[in-house]
Amino acid sequence: MVLKLYSASLPGSGQGIVALVLAEKQIPFEHVLVNLDAKEHKTPEYLAKHPFGQVPVIDDDGFILYESRAICRYLAEKYADQGTPLLPKGLKERALVEQAASVEFANFFPAVTKIVRESLAKTRRGLPIDQAAVDEGLTELSAKLDVYEVILGKQKYLAGDEFTVADVFHYAFAPFLADGGMDIMTSKERPNVLRWWNELISRPAWVKLKAEGIKGTVS
Numbered sequence: 001m002v003l004k005l006y007s008a009s010l011p012g013s014g015q016g017i018v019a020l021v022l023a024e025k026q027i028p029f030e031h032v033l034v035n036l037d038a039k040e041h042k043t044p045e046y047l048a049k050h051p052f053g054q055v056p057v058i059d060d061d062g063f064i065l066y067e068s069r070a071i072c073r074y075l076a077e078k079y080a081d082q083g084t085p086l087l088p089k090g091l092k093e094r095a096l097v098e099q100a101a102s103v104e105f106a107n108f109f110p111a112v113t114k115i116v117r118e119s120l121a122k123t124r125r126g127l128p129i130d131q132a133a134v135d136e137g138l139t140e141l142s143a144k145l146d147v148y149e150v151i152l153g154k155q156k157y158l159a160g161d162e163f164t165v166a167d168v169f170h171y172a173f174a175p176f177l178a179d180g181g182m183d184i185m186t187s188k189e190r191p192n193v194l195r196w197w198n199e200l201i202s203r204p205a206w207v208k209l210k211a212e213g214i215k216g217t218v219s
């Protein structure tokens with residue numbers, strides 16, 4: 001049975017990183033559109049798949065998995081020999097991926113989320129932006145990116161010289177900062193972050209996903 005991805009259609013948030021891994025790994029999948037406005041993610045049927053009532057969820061031949069980063073790791077592992085290698089096999093190389101993934105979740109993601117929640121998400125809902133909160137998030141993210149600048153001065157990607165799931169996790173919200181006129185990811189003050197980020201957002205799989213939204217390869 002073909003893998004099913006339950007998600008909204010825009011590649012923002014966790015559904016975007018799962019869709020990116022599916023594309024990078026060339027995994028055929030059916031997209032089951034979940035209409036969040038219609039609260040389809042809060043129906044008893046959906047809550048049986050995801051007790052917190054969120055997207056994304058995958059159904060891999062009856063195996064149900066939620067939490068986008070867990071899904072990405074699962075797919076990268078299951079399809080290790082297909083498409084872009086996203087998880088190194090060596091013990092130490094794998095530990096470095098987990099280190100970078102923890103940095104993303106503990107340091108990068110909270111700052112980016114604060115900015116996105118206070119700016120783009122509010123604009124989308126027609127609510128006034130709290131600029132002080134946005135600025136606070138930008139200051140927080142700047143400090144994290146100063147450290148990224150040091151790390152990326154020594155290696156191509158966050159876990160070493162290969163693109164891995166740890167880099168993938170950064171696509172959840174950060175690519176949308178530029179859409180809101182915030183060029184923090186491509187500031188010339190951090191040439192190594194700039195090089196890394198430009199490379200990430202130019203990956204063909206991401207360019208296609210951002211332009212076309214999430215579309216299954218089979219229906």
Ligand SMILES: N[C@@H](CCC(=O)N[C@@H](CS)C(=O)NCC(=O)O)C(=O)O
Nearest residue numbers: 013014053054055056066067068069
């Ligand atoms: N940690 C979860 C977060 C999932 C999440 O926040 N999903 C949002 C997508 S915009 C959602 O479903 N929001 C609706 C809700 O929480 O009711 C993951 O990475 O999968």
